[in-house]
Amino acid sequence: MPAYVLVEVDIHDQDIYEEYKKHTPESIAEYGGKFIIRGNPIQVLEGEWNHDRLVMLEFKDRETAEKWYYSEKYTKAREIRSKGSKANFFIVDLK
Numbered sequence: 001m002p003a004y005v006l007v008e009v010d011i012h013d014q015d016i017y018e019e020y021k022k023h024t025p026e027s028i029a030e031y032g033g034k035f036i037i038r039g040n041p042i043q044v045l046e047g048e049w050n051h052d053r054l055v056m057l058e059f060k061d062r063e064t065a066e067k068w069y070y071s072e073k074y075t076k077a078r079e080i081r082s083k084g085s086k087a088n089f090f091i092v093d094l095k
Contacts, residue, residue: 001094003062004036005069008088009053016084023077031068033059052085065091 011017028034037056042049059065068074069089081087 001061003059003065004092004094005033005055005057005059005065006090006092007053007055007057008051009055009085010087011052011085013084016080020077020081020084023080024074027071027073027077028057028068030073031059031064031071033057033065033068062091062093 009017025035034057035055036058037054039053039055042054057065059068
C-alpha cells in the first residue's frame, strides 16, 4: 500500500538548501520513491500557509519510506538541509 511523505519547509539559507536539493533525488530513487510535489507554488483556498515549500514523495509502503528517511545517504542530506532550513516531515499511508 503506498505511503506518502509530506514535508513543510522554511528556508533561511537558499544556497545551503540548493546544495541539499542536489543530494535528495538520488537517495529517493534508491528506495523506489518519486516526487509528486516538489516546491510548486501554493494557492491557499482556505486557512493559512506559512511555509516556503511543500514536498510530497511517494514510496511503495511505509517501511520503505522509513528506510529511505533513516538511510545513510539521506541522513547526510538532512544534515545539510538542517543548516539552511527547518522542516516538518509526515508519513501518510494510503488505505
